[in-house]
Amino acid sequence: MGYDIIGDIHGYAEPLKALLEKMGYERQDGVYRHASRTAVFVGDLVDRGPAQREVVDIVRRMTDAGTARIVMGNHEFNAIAYATPDGDTGDYLRPHTPKNQGQHQAFLDAYADDSAGYRDVIDWFKTMPLWLDMDGLRIIHACWDREWIERVVAAYPTAPYVPPTMLEAAATKGTWEYEAVETLLKGKEVALPIGHVYYDKEGNPREAIRVRWWDETAETFREAYMGPESHRDQVPHHDIGGAHLVDYAVSEPPVILGHYWLEGEVGPLSSNIGCVDYSVAKGGPLVAYRWNGETILSVANFVWEGSSVGGD
Template sequence: MVAMQAEQCEGFDLIGDVHGCGTALVALLEKLGYRQEQGVYRHPRRLAIFLGDLIDRGPRIRLTLRVVRRMVEAGAARVVMGNHEAYALRHCLDERGEAVAPREPRSARILHETLAQFRGREHEWRDHLRWFLQMPLCLEYARCRVVHACWDEALLRPFLQQYPDGRIDHRFLAAARHAGTFEQRLLDRVTRGVHLPLPRGRAIRSRDGSVRHTFRVHFWAVDPVTYGDIVFQPDPLPRDLESRRLSEHERRRLVHYAAGERPLFIGHYWCEGVPALPTANIACLDYSAVRCGRLVAYRFDGHSGLSADRLVWLSLADSDPDTEKNRPIRNSVGNF
């Protein structure tokens, strides 16, 4: 079947971070009207766009990659790189394009579930790593933009002038392994967003047990004054830091995506609760599916003002993601 071009389709179905919840992904695609034809999920009039972070944490990572990659290679979908794919590239792919074992304990911990599910299938894993390198860092269309974590125009515009298709190469990846390079700053910004350090001696203990000395911030506040105006993560700041005023140095580190810009779709931020829109032109579609949250999609038809009525999701709240393979998924679908 001929690949569908973005300009020819009726609309996009943008899908947030899957993180190996492959069974839920198949269920969501079917709810959205995609049907499997010759091993590929397709829609007769629409394209799926995946927002990255396909791997790590979940029980069906190989299924997730198989479904998404077949769709992308058949022209039935697009995908952008997430921070977990970028992390795997930095720590598991060498300069010759060969798969290597992660050397640092932290890397081994983050990639543990993915590597465990590919144990004995190293050739398959190496092939997927090479495919990750083909994922664009962003997608830019006449009516919308797509990036995993943060659209930073000042960094992305010179990058896109050099890499018009948004895809990096081995040279870029090698440079991105060194702190402070343009390549490292760009890859970190678009896949991980902006992080601000906490005051010296302060830390946040996340619900997953990790201790963090920075916090994630969003990029749409018009004139932020305090930490509480920009924090965007499920782990709350210590109460006394919510009202802490931003310094001028901290304000200069922030990025702003204006209300007049074209609609932007992101993932990454582990939102919770009933899916909603942070602004009229930004949709965050990561609702912590692998943590018994929701796998969320947005049905975009080219409209300038986004609407929560177009969010569609599956709830995994009654299914432990570690035993997803043993339990039926209870579906909950938002309004089309």
């Protein structure tokens, strides 16, 4: 049994269909299926792109039929929190601020005249696990942080599925569940040296940066920084001392991620860590990794639809 792990789609149905067909999936009775392989989606099906419902429908038909599996992305988590009232405050778990609404507008528009369909798709998002730990292969949206995973497992018997109590806690800043979901679905952050500030895309000052948690070659904060390239020169050259690293031994099963909006040449991040998000919503390719049981990831097993450095 092989798995084809497919990157963040963000509402772009055309590259999804083309990539499935390139990998030998055929649409039968409305469901894409492969004679001998299973697709795995890394989450972030929605927000941004022009075909929100079509992407959801394609992927959901596959997971319902057992021709695909999926893990939750931060965009699905946010969509659930956006749709869920906060029992304590009467607001929503993710407040409907202009910023939060703006990030979610394409999805909201797609379901604007179909409240039953909206509730139904949110209910489906709630069935997505935070990670998949399969025989010899692991899948998570952003960061396989064993300590957070173990804490979630110890506290929530339904793990890796998110019960309502955990959803509420994870939507509340200051809880450990918030930190856990931030790390697992959005990636590890490291506090900057005291006195240093980083301004994000919205111009908000931040005292921490997201990091290349797999990159043992990064020696400084600037080298370990993960985010828009145009902001990298804000990040100091101070020695990071390995604070960005998440312990993931080379002897552990390969883990495949999405989330990171990578650019440039497609290939593994390390011998057993790979990422299949190459920024389809910014004109990059939709990427998949075709896993056949290997313990060391191979650049030859990446496939993609759309333009990429290195050719197609």
